[in-house]
Amino acid sequence: MEQQTSNILDAVTFGDVYAWYALRVHMGFEDTVAGDLQKSIETFGLQEDVKQILIPKEKIVRIKNGKRTEQTARIYPGFVIMHMKMSERISNIVGSIEHSMGFLGTKAHPVMFDQKEIDSMFERMKDTSGLKNTDIGLHDVVIIAEGPFAKMTGQVVKIDLPREQLTVSVNMFGRATPVKLALFQVKKI
Numbered sequence: 001m002e003q004q005t006s007n008i009l010d011a012v013t014f015g016d017v018y019a020w021y022a023l024r025v026h027m028g029f030e031d032t033v034a035g036d037l038q039k040s041i042e043t044f045g046l047q048e049d050v051k052q053i054l055i056p057k058e059k060i061v062r063i064k065n066g067k068r069t070e071q072t073a074r075i076y077p078g079f080v081i082m083h084m085k086m087s088e089r090i091s092n093i094v095g096s097i098e099h100s101m102g103f104l105g106t107k108a109h110p111v112m113f114d115q116k117e118i119d120s121m122f123e124r125m126k127d128t129s130g131l132k133n134t135d136i137g138l139h140d141v142v143i144i145a146e147g148p149f150a151k152m153t154g155q156v157v158k159i160d161l162p163r164e165q166l167t168v169s170v171n172m173f174g175r176a177t178p179v180k181l182a183l184f185q186v187k188k189i
Contacts, residue, residue: 019085022082022103025101059127068183145185
């Protein structure tokens with residue numbers, strides 16, 4: 001019975017089924033490995049078996065001290081994602097590439113991505129809002145850097161990351177007044 005189970009797994013992982021696999025690589029060498037892998041696939045004529053080689057990246061906007069910077073970051077650092085038909089030939093090519101550490105899982109049974117994980121990855125890659133990191137949190141005390149309320153201090157009462165806005169409670173005329181501001185208009189104290 002155990003032999004039958006092994007054959008079923010082999011049929012799923014090595015065969016005519018396209019699936020998504022994660023190739024482990026040394027951090028910082030993702031682009032190098034993907035380029036070398038693409039060249040090797042073309043050299044050995046395996047373009048039919050490998051549909052896509054990608055390094056999933058997302059846009060990240062960081063706001064630090066009132067300054068907005070946009071960056072691109074890898075979603076899975078240390079991994080190259082491949083959509084392909086798994087075969088021993090491809091597995092051997094992957095093993096021969098410098099800085100490649102093999103597929104996630106074992107050599108005999110590499111792990112396939114679940115379709116939900118792939119859909120989530122592509123959603124992150126498509127996300128254009130980009131705002132993932134700000135040094136300002138709820139209830140933080142901030143100083144308004146620009147606009148009509150410049151140089152006033154207040155406490156953050158609401159953060160709307162998709163719109164890149166926040167609401168700050170500012171003391172005006174002896175009362176707490178909510179003021180809507182863009183994230184780049186404030187600095188954390």
